[in-house]
Amino acid sequence: MKSSLIPKNIPYGRYVLSLISFISISLVLFLSYYPKTNTVEPEWLKVFPTLIATFNAISAGLLIGAYIQIRKKNIGVHKRLMLMAFSSSAMFMIVYVIYHSLKLAPTPYAGDWQWIYYLILITHIPLAAATVPLALFTLVKGLSGKIEKHRKIARITFPIWMYVSITGVLIYYMLYL
Numbered sequence: 022m023k024s025s026l027i028p029k030n031i032p033y034g035r036y037v038l039s040l041i042s043f044i045s046i047s048l049v050l051f052l053s054y055y056p057k058t059n060t061v062e063p064e065w066l067k068v069f070p071t072l073i074a075t076f077n078a079i080s081a082g083l084l085i086g087a088y089i090q091i092r093k094k095n096i097g098v099h100k101r102l103m104l105m106a107f108s109s110s111a112m113f114m115i116v117y118v119i120y121h122s123l124k125l126a127p128t129p130y131a132g133d134w135q136w137i138y139y140l141i142l143i144t145h146i147p148l149a150a151a152t153v154p155l156a157l158f159t160l161v162k163g164l165s166g167k168i169e170k171h172r173k174i175a176r177i178t179f180p181i182w183m184y185v186s187i188t189g190v191l192i193y194y195m196l197y198l
């Protein structure tokens with residue numbers, strides 16, 4: 022493999038990544054739940070659930086692709102697909118925050134699968150928060166060439182991230198389609 026993109030030892034690296042995770046999660050919670058200043062939802066907000074689900078679906082697809090590639094030992098392609106999955110999940114977070122900071126009330130689930138819906142939602146939320154530090158640490162271990170550590174944490178990150186992306190699409194499907 023070519024030389025690592027980032028140095029092996031970043032001073033206070035784990036604290037910096039923990040702080041970034043903490044700030045990102047707090048920001049999402051704050052912007053989603055602080056009292057709204059708007060009294061009407063803008064018309065263009067209607068497209069956001071579809072955007073949110075699309076970024077989740079793209080992340081899920083890229084994760085599967087990256088996994089297949091690493092099984093075939095294609096490290097370069099694995100790396101690029103993972104960077105794309107990370108960007109797609111970052112876009113999801115931005116769009117999610119804009120949506121929830123303007124949405125006046127949560128959309129209630131009106132279908133016949135109440136307990137399945139809430140089971141998915143209750144597991145999706147904490148695992149989505151856990152994905153933030155897990156993905157950051159996995160990415161940095163990979164990019165800095167600490168491959169043994171990368172593999173160890175990636176085995177936890179991968180299924181959780183996958184679950185969060187797929188349930189993100191399912192939630193959208195159950196609420197809006």
Ligand code: HEM
Binds near residue numbers: 099164
């Ligand atoms: C958050 C992003 C990433 C995730 C979730 C991820 C996930 C994985 C997974 C699931 C494995 C297989 C682990 C195993 O069972 O052995 C793996 C291996 C690996 N990944 Fe990543 N990866 C990510 C980013 C990267 C990046 C950016 C690089 C940079 C080069 C990279 C390089 C590697 C390498 C070299 C291996 C080991 C290949 C081998 O077995 O020889 N990964 N990764």
